[in-house]
Amino acid sequence: MSVLVQFLVGLVFGLGLIIAGMSDPAKVLGFLDLGAIPLGTWDPSLIFVMAGGVGVTLLGYRLVLGRVRPLLAQRFALPTASRPDMRLVSGAALFGIGWGLAGFCPGPALVATLTGGPPALVFIAAMLVGMVLARRLATATAAMPAAPAHRN
Amino acid sequence: MIVTLFTPVASLAGGALIGLAAVLLMLFEGRIAGISGIVSRLLPPEGDGQTPGRLAFVMGLIVAPLAYAAVSGLWPVPQVAATMPILIVAGLLVGFGSVWGNGCTSGHGICGLSRLSPRSAVAVATFMTMAIATVFVARHVL
Numbered sequence: 001m002s003v004l005v006q007f008l009v010g011l012v013f014g015l016g017l018i019i020a021g022m023s024d025p026a027k028v029l030g031f032l033d034l035g036a037i038p039l040g041t042w043d044p045s046l047i048f049v050m051a052g053g054v055g056v057t058l059l060g061y062r063l064v065l066g067r068v069r070p071l072l073a074q075r076f077a078l079p080t081a082s083r084p085d086m087r088l089v090s091g092a093a094l095f096g097i098g099w100g101l102a103g104f105c106p107g108p109a110l111v112a113t114l115t116g117g118p119p120a121l122v123f124i125a126a127m128l129v130g131m132v133l134a135r136r137l138a139t140a141t142a143a144m145p146a147a148p149a150h151r152n
Numbered sequence: 153m154i155v156t157l158f159t160p161v162a163s164l165a166g167g168a169l170i171g172l173a174a175v176l177l178m179l180f181e182g183r184i185a186g187i188s189g190i191v192s193r194l195l196p197p198e199g200d201g202q203t204p205g206r207l208a209f210v211m212g213l214i215v216a217p218l219a220y221a222a223v224s225g226l227w228p229v230p231q232v233a234a235t236m237p238i239l240i241v242a243g244l245l246v247g248f249g250s251v252w253g254n255g256c257t258s259g260h261g262i263c264g265l266s267r268l269s270p271r272s273a274v275a276v277a278t279f280m281t282m283a284i285a286t287v288f289v290a291r292h293v294l
Binding site: 132 | 153155157159160162163164168169172173174179181187191204205206208209210211214215216217218219227229230231233239240242245247249250251252254256258260262263264266271275276278279280281282283288291292
């Protein structure tokens with residue numbers, strides 16, 4: 001049941017990306033290109049994707065998170081960290097540069113697996129390598145002693 | 153460079169569907185619909201019993217164009233202008249950066265902002281600024 005639900009949620013998510021135009025890197029780059037505003041070729045569509053996505057999620061989360069527990073799990077698994085740190089900012093900065101270079105972020109890249117041909121597959125392969133590297137580095141960093149001062 | 157048309161209605165509707173998916177995942181599984189988090193926890197699989205669900209979610213994303221084509225009769229082909237070397241560098245940066253920064257456009261952009269998370273607000277401001285700056289340099293400076 002849980003596996004079927006998550007398949008359907010992934011499907012709805014992917015359909016949303018396609019209908020919104022987010023699955024097309026040309027459209028994403030057309031939005032990110034603020035230099036095109038004076039030229040009259042800027043495509044502001046992605047503001048509407050964000051408005052639709054955050055609007056529905058903001059309202060939906062209000063209703064859902066008022067429940068005692070989710071329908072198919074014991075508890076809500078929400079991120080506990082609340083303060084921004086250098087790791088968050090540096091990761092987001094690297095992600096932003098990569099997003100601006102090709103116009104793909106992780107969801108649209110996966111949606112392009114069957115439709116994007118070799119360019120999409122090459123991007124996906126590199127993205128998965130990048131994810132593995134980040135997880136390994138995170139594990140290695142977490143295993144290191146926090147600070148020399150605490151080592152007595 | 154490819155010029156695309158302004159599609160406010162389709163983009164708002166598609167965005168709402170993305171939001172619906174995020175709300176459904178929270179309602180049924182109690183989880184954030186963050187693509188980079190879901191995918192990276194398969195590399196390698198975390199021993200938390202969630203691997204089949206994560207794989208199913210990713211499969212749903214991958215077959216979405218088939219469902220779209222079945223209903224609309226249109227095959228949604230992404231227009232990729234970047235060269236292979238750029239795609240490799242971009243893929244590495246997107247994969248590494250999204251995991252290192254604990255989220256991408258979905259986890260921080262849709263879910264995090266909807267939870268009014270200060271971390272997500274900072275992450276979104278950072279990656280939007282960097283992406284806009286990157287496109288500006290690539291298209292108007294170089």
